[in-house]
Amino acid sequence: MHPFILERPRDMPAALALRAQAGRNDAPAEYIAGGTDMMQLLQEDVRRPDRLVSLAGLLDNSIEIGPHGLRLGAAATMAEVAAHQGVVEQFSLISQALLNSASPQVRNQATMGGNLLQRTRCPYFRDIGYEACNKRAPGSGCAAMDGENRWHAVLGTSDACIAVHPSDLAVALVALDAAIEIRGADGQRTTPLADLHRLPGGTPHLETVLEPGEVITAITVPANAAGLRSHYLKVRDRASFEFAVVSAAVAIETDGSRIRQARVALGGVAAKPWRLPSVERALTGTSLDPSELRAAAVLAADGARGRGHNDFKIELMQRAIVRAVETAGGRA
Amino acid sequence: MDGMRVKSCLSLAALAQGREITTIEGLAQGEELHPLQAAFIERDAFQCGYCTPGQIMSGVACISEGHAGSPQEIREWMSGNLCRCGAYDHIVAAIQDAASASGSVRGG
Numbered sequence: 001m002h003p004f005i006l007e008r009p010r011d012m013p014a015a016l017a018l019r020a021q022a023g024r025n026d027a028p029a030e031y032i033a034g035g036t037d038m039m040q041l042l043q044e045d046v047r048r049p050d051r052l053v054s055l056a057g058l059l060d061n062s063i064e065i066g067p068h069g070l071r072l073g074a075a076a077t078m079a080e081v082a083a084h085q086g087v088v089e090q091f092s093l094i095s096q097a098l099l100n101s102a103s104p105q106v107r108n109q110a111t112m113g114g115n116l117l118q119r120t121r122c123p124y125f126r127d128i129g130y131e132a133c134n135k136r137a138p139g140s141g142c143a144a145m146d147g148e149n150r151w152h153a154v155l156g157t158s159d160a161c162i163a164v165h166p167s168d169l170a171v172a173l174v175a176l177d178a179a180i181e182i183r184g185a186d187g188q189r190t191t192p193l194a195d196l197h198r199l200p201g202g203t204p205h206l207e208t209v210l211e212p213g214e215v216i217t218a219i220t221v222p223a224n225a226a227g228l229r230s231h232y233l234k235v236r237d238r239a240s241f242e243f244a245v246v247s248a249a250v251a252i253e254t255d256g257s258r259i260r261q262a263r264v265a266l267g268g269v270a271a272k273p274w275r276l277p278s279v280e281r282a283l284t285g286t287s288l289d290p291s292e293l294r295a296a297a298v299l300a301a302d303g304a305r306g307r308g309h310n311d312f313k314i315e316l317m318q319r320a321i322v323r324a325v326e327t328a329g330g331r332a
Numbered sequence: 333m334d335g336m337r338v339k340s341c342l343s344l345a346a347l348a349q350g351r352e353i354t355t356i357e358g359l360a361q362g363e364e365l366h367p368l369q370a371a372f373i374e375r376d377a378f379q380c381g382y383c384t385p386g387q388i389m390s391g392v393a394c395i396s397e398g399h400a401g402s403p404q405e406i407r408e409w410m411s412g413n414l415c416r417c418g419a420y421d422h423i424v425a426a427i428q429d430a431a432s433a434s435g436s437v438r439g440g
């Protein structure tokens with residue numbers, strides 16, 4: 001592990017100043033929150049900051065539900081949010097996604113902000129024994145392209161990188177139109193969570209739209225996402241304590257046996273949570289009949305491209321959507 | 333840490349300053365084993381013993397959180413603790429024993 005200095009700034013402006021000078025991700029100074037992703041990457045020498053700037057005690061950890069919807073402080077832990085009664089009752093999709101993530105120990109430590117900014121689980125990114133990884137070492141190539149790419153992306157990929165973003169939480173939140181509050185040295189701004197992560201293009205090392213030093217301070221979910229019938233379906237290689245091969249977050253409002261509105265997002269298929277407006281439109285007004293659902297789910301494959309081992313994901317994600325809508329609607 | 337189960341390998345000691353930490357060494361009361369330690373012996377819930385401290389610490393939390401109501405629930409809430417020897421059935425049995433002894437089993 002590269003030696004580092006641990007900074008415990010007294011307040012947020014001090015933290016922002018320490019980090020802001022350092023540049024974009026994989027910079028000489030990095031924030032650490034719960035540490036569950038950062039520590040692994042430090043131990044594997046994938047990340048080598050000279051300074052770690054601790055956010056402990058500097059960020060809000062409250063969970064509030066009011067007329068404007070849900071607000072999650074960035075320091076709230078996965079365990080706290082998953083168990084919060086209002087979240088369970090009104091924003092069940094979020095709680096389901098969290099309880100299907102990681103393990104109880106990790107959920108006790110890991111924060112909302114860190115979860116959204118966790119790095120890909122691409123095994124080549126996480127193992128410095130492989131030289132080729134455009135995300136870790138820009139311009140070095142991509143070992144996954146012709147390697148073991150069973151876990152990799154089929155949507156929004158580029159020839160430079162086919163990594164997926166591993167967060168379950170982010171998929172549920174994007175389906176619910178969540179936004180994030182961001183604070184930087186120059187003040188605050190808000191952006192839709194769907195715009196936080198970038199697609200790889202030719203620069204897979206640039207993962208988010210955050211400016212150097214900016215912190216996520218909170219996540220908000222609008223009130224109109226409350227009370228929908230929802231299901232988070234996570235398909236994985238073992239029953240628990242595993243990342244998604246494919247996941248589908250679905251929230252619907254039904255009118256008798258017809259779908260009045262639908263929100264659908266996929267995980268495990270792209271470098272960001274993948275919202276599917278075309279599928280949502282096709283689902284609107286249909287019944288819960290599997291053949292009708294299937295006709296809508298097919299649209300998810302628009303533009304999908306496998307790289308060999310991960311070809312099966314294109315079919316799997318469509319089936320996952322059908323199953324998740326059926327379950328949300330009470331049919332499966 | 334502060335009564336919650338966490339992963340020591342993912343925690344910085346410097347950030348644990350001033351917080352209360354319990355490890356496997358602190359579970360017994362003098363010579364008297366913690367009920368879950370005793371249950372692990374009774375149920376033969378380990379082979380090589382490598383995973384055992386983590387299993388027991390996590391199991392104590394699993395019970396106190398109220399997540400030990402059924403074998404299925406125990407399996408899900410203990411899923412972050414892997415056992416290379418595959419002693420899972422006995423681990424689940426030991427946690428069930430200790431949970432019913434402590435009366436924290438929900439829903440019977």
Ligand SMILES: Cc1cc2nc3c(=O)[nH]c(=O)nc-3n(C[C@H](O)[C@H](O)[C@H](O)COP(=O)(O)OP(=O)(O)OC[C@H]3O[C@@H](n4cnc5c(N)ncnc54)[C@H](O)[C@@H]3O)c2cc1C
Pocket residue numbers: 030031032033034035036037038039055059074100101102103106109110111112113114115116117118119166167168169214215216217241242243244
């Ligand atoms: C064994 C294991 C299994 C896992 N399984 C799953 C799973 O199934 N599903 C899933 O979704 N996740 C899973 N995870 C990932 C886990 O959810 C993340 O590690 C965790 O959410 C990261 O949060 P943290 O607070 O620990 O972040 P840290 O490790 O502290 O930080 C992660 C990154 O975010 C940055 N950061 C943190 N907070 C902020 C902030 N507020 N503003 C700006 N930057 C910030 C840090 O600089 C760092 O780059 C798993 C992790 C482990 C260890």
Ligand code: SF4
Pocket residue numbers: 120122123124125132133134135136141142143144145152160161162163204
């Ligand atoms: S898929 Fe992306 S993260 Fe994985 S090896 Fe290729 S460039 Fe690196």
Ligand code: FES
Pocket residue numbers: 377378379380381382383384414415416417418419
């Ligand atoms: S007893 Fe050997 S790893 Fe669990």
